[in-house]
Structure formats: C-alpha cells, structure tokens
Amino acid sequence: MNTFSPNKEGFYGEFGGAFVPEMLYPNVQELQNRYREIIETDDFQKEFRELMRDYVGRPTPLFYSKNLSEEHNAQIYLKREDLNHTGAHKINNTIGQILVAKKLNKKRIIAETGAGQHGVATATACALMGMKCVIYMGAVDIERQKPNVDRMKLLGAEVVSATSGSKTLKDATNEAIRAWINNPVDTHYIIGSVVGPHPYPDMVAMFQSVISEEIKVQLLEKTRNEDPDYVIACLGGGSNAIGAFYHFIDNNKTKLIAVEAGGEGVHSGKTAATIALGKRGIIHGSKTYLIQTEDGQVVEPHSISAGLDYPGIGPVHAYLNDTQKATVVSVTDQEALVAAKELSQKDGIIPALESAHALAYLKKMTFKKEDVVVINLSGRGDKDMATYQKHFKL
C-alpha cells in the first residue's frame, strides 16, 4: 500500500509539513505518531477492504469508452469512481479515516466540504459507525449544492454554514479547523483531500491509492500491461488525482496529467488554477503552492465546480509538479461544461463537473492510436444538475 510517502516530518521535498497552532499540536501529533501503525495492521486492512467491497462497491469498473477512443484516436478507459456508494471517490477516504478515528477513541467527527461530496461521504460513514457528525460548508456552496446539503441532513449530520471570507471550501476548512481547536479531545477532523498538516496528505493518499491499485489489476486483465501511457485526473486539493496516480508515480512510462480549474481563464482573475498562478506559501497547515496577493493574503478562487474551488493544492502535487513527475494543466468552466454534455450524450454517463475537467483535457492532447489513457471519473453529476440545467437550458 505504501510506495510513495513523505519524510517523517511530512515533507515531500520542500512541501508539506505541519504548520499548526499549538492548540492543534497534540491532536496532530497523536495522528502523526499513530496513523501508519493503525492503518498497517492486518485487522484494520481486513475491515477497510471488506467495507470497500461490500459497502462502497469496490472495485469500481474500468470502462473502455469506444466513443471517446474513436474520437481521440487512443485507447481510452474511464475509471468509474462515480459508481462508488455516495457517488464519488471521497468515500474511500472517509471510511478509512473513520476507522482510524475509532481506534483513537474519538466520539465525534467534523469535516469541511466544498461540493458536498466529502460532506455526504463523511455523514454516510458516521451514520454507519454511529458517530456524531458536524459538517462545515461555505454559505455559497450550500446554495449551489442544495441536494447534497439535504442528503447530509437526512444522514443525520449537522450542517454548519461558513460565512467568513469567500464562503466556499477554503472558509469551510478554516471553520472546521477552528471547531477542532475548540473540541480537541473527543473530536476527529476528517479532512477530505490531500491537504492540511501532516499526516493528512499522506493518510488520505493511502486511502485513495486503492484507485490506482485497481487500475493496475484491471488494465493487466484488459491489455496485458498494468501501466497505462497516461492517467488524467482533475485537481482541486488533489485526492482523486493522487489516488489515480499513486501506484504509477515511480514508473517511467506513465505520464500523469492533473487538470486544474481554469475558471473563466487562467488570467481572468476568476480562476482556481493554483499551479498556474500560485506562489509558495502556507495554507491550512502545509507548505504548498497558493494563489495569493504579493502581501501573502489568500485570493478567493473561482471555479464553476465547487469541488475544485480551492486556492491551494495538496503538497504532494506541488512536489510532483516541481519534480516533473506530473504535468499540471488547466481547462476553463466552459470547456468542462462541454465535456460533461458530450460524455452524457455519447456514453450515457453524466459526470460531476470536477471530473468533466479531466475529460475536457482530452481535446488538447494528441495521442498515438495504441496509447492507453485512463481518465479518473471521480464523481457523478447528480449534484450538478442545477448548474447543468442553467447552462444547457434543459
């Protein structure tokens, strides 16, 4: 399970670490000291794997898209994370972390959410495990992702509106961290992406690595070669991307492409393309690239997709970018919308707007016919129907 890890202080090269206020130090340190020991036990692995299979519905299919393959002149496969229970890859991590929280004797779970997928996945895991659950969500996101808010409530979670700053994912994360400061003893904070202080980026990556683990097995079966030529994934904080990349990082064959949210264009001032615009900085406890002003104030990002609307990026992706192990690109809101519609109508799969960013990048690539390309279809589009209705005038 562990092929790609940070050093013991949580750094990937110069990125990562744990820049947390002293109030959070004991909690973060407890996790740092224990997460690997807990996750690597046979009991834990058995329970996690069983839940992945019987509750989440893994392995998710690897679907050969004849239509996309013909259109783009390559062998294109879709990793169907959208078919997971709750509709996205997020549940791989929440099930893993809630098992960790139980081992740490925590009684209560808090989490941030952007699109609401991580919130729903957390509320689901909490319902299953009988844990109290509080979800922090930006007021703007509550508005644009209403169905997910209702789902969380139905699952028994309390949804708290984050009204500070830009009222999106960044601010929901701030509020969740503040809530953790206020409740350090009985509460575990389930971060939804490979962001935050060490050990979160590594822990979340470990749980999401199941995606690339399965891709390997499935590709071997379908193509007799477990390593594809390309893996393409959307990149906000970076949890689905690291999951899809994880077991391919150290091979020289597979090109890893992460697609950021360009918003209305990288230079429009309304974007969430962190690698394109960010400078080194510290956000939510880790050193990474960050969209910020010259004076170090975090800039409020923009993306049509709430799940990519984040001004930072997981430190592991900052590292993969700087070491050229991955290529980070971006597509606009409009390009993502077009890709979402095309996949819906050609393959009968309505993708999440986040995942549509990965699909949209296909148009910018030139492949050789025999190239094997895996797109990580990280989530389904049900939650985005309001946006689709508005833009496609359905």
Place this chain on the structure above:
Amino acid sequence: MSTRIQSIFKRRDNILSVYFTAGYPALEDTLEIVKNLDAAGVDLIEIGMPFSDPLADGPVIQESSQQAIKNGMTIKLLFEQLKGLRDITEIPVVLMGYLNPVMQYGEEAFISKCAEVGVDGIILPDLPLDIYTKHWKTMCEKEGVSNIFLITPQSSVERIKAIDDASNAFVYVVSSNSITGSNKKFDRQTAYYKSIQQLELKNPTLIGFGIHDKETFESACTYSKGVIIGSAFIRHITAEGISKESIQEFVKNIKS
C-alpha cells in the same frame, strides 16, 4: 543586557498586554492607538498583522483583519508606520500574525526590520517549535527579536518545558481549548493555571484568550504575571473609537 520585554517583567506585576489589528478601524490608526495605549498605562502592546485566513482567531479578530486588509494594510506598510514607534513609546511591542504573509515578505528581512523599528518580539501561532528551532532561532537571536510561543490546556508538561527552554521573553498561556474571543467558563481554568504556575517555568507567563473584564483579569493575575486582551479591546474601539479618552476608559475598567 536584558531586553525591553524582560525588563518590564522585572519591574511590574499584573501586566496588561493589549492586542489590536494594524490598519483597523482606519489604515493610519496604528501609531495613534499605540500612543493612547501607552498613555493609558498598558504594559505591553501586540500589533496584529492582518491575514485573510486567521485559523486561531474568532469572529472579532477575523472581521477586524478583513477590514484592515480592505483598508490596504500590508506588512510593508506597517513597517513604514512603525518607523516612528520608538519616538512615542518605551514599552515593549510585539507583532502577531500568521506565517504566510511573513514568508512572502521574507523571513530574514522581516526579523531584521522588526529589530530596526524597535519591535521586541513576534508571535506566529502557526510557526511550530521544530521549524523555529531549525530555521528561525539563529536569526531571531542575532537580531534580538524574541519569539513567543503559545501553550494550551492540551500541551504536555514535556512540550511546555521544551517551549519554555526555547523562549526568552514570556510564554503565552492560552486559557482554554478555544480560538480567540471565546467565552468558555473562566473559573474552570483555575486548576489549569495552578498547574502551570507549579511548573516554575524560567519565563514569566501571560494568560490570554477570553480575558475581557476586571474579574477575568484579576483571576488570571493570581496565577501569572498578567494577561493579554485582544477581542474585547477590538470590540471596544469598534464601538467607542480610538481616542485617548476611549482607550483610557477601556484600560481603567480592566486595571484600576
């Protein structure tokens, strides 16, 4: 040679340290507030460098920070304003803020600028002890700028001792498991304060987070060298302004 901070702790008890956000309520208020706090008899001043995402702060300081940023406050401008600092006050002044803006300014440039304008110390809640020791300690010591650490009710004795060893000004005792400006029951904290007092740290302690009136001030002073007040002061100047009279009234109500 003892520093301005060490010397004030030697000379005075029941120290009142007041925090305000630079650039709030108005951009150019910084030195005026310093002057009026000094005149009102506070013992130490903390000037907040506003940050867009202040993780350890409650709504009051969040809002003052947002407004200050909107007003145009930056670290660069703050240092410009502080050029006249030592013409108007002799009491210790520390800067408090978050790591990211300081990183963009440049860590070394920041510390030497602090020394140049007469800032005595810094409080950066998201600068962890190990990173301080590795990358900051030497430059802070060279420039004579003290780094001030926080401890909380969750901090282990071992951790508190390590922090005390790395400090040379005072230790900032966070009163409860909370962000700034919260009103958790203050009386429950006395056992915690006593336990800190019994550790007999080499540095004096100031208690902060949730101190807002005479009663909480006096209770905290029983167990430490004094207190830090932030949110309550920001609330006061938001309502009553930053005039000499207004600030005097605030200080008198805490410490008379």
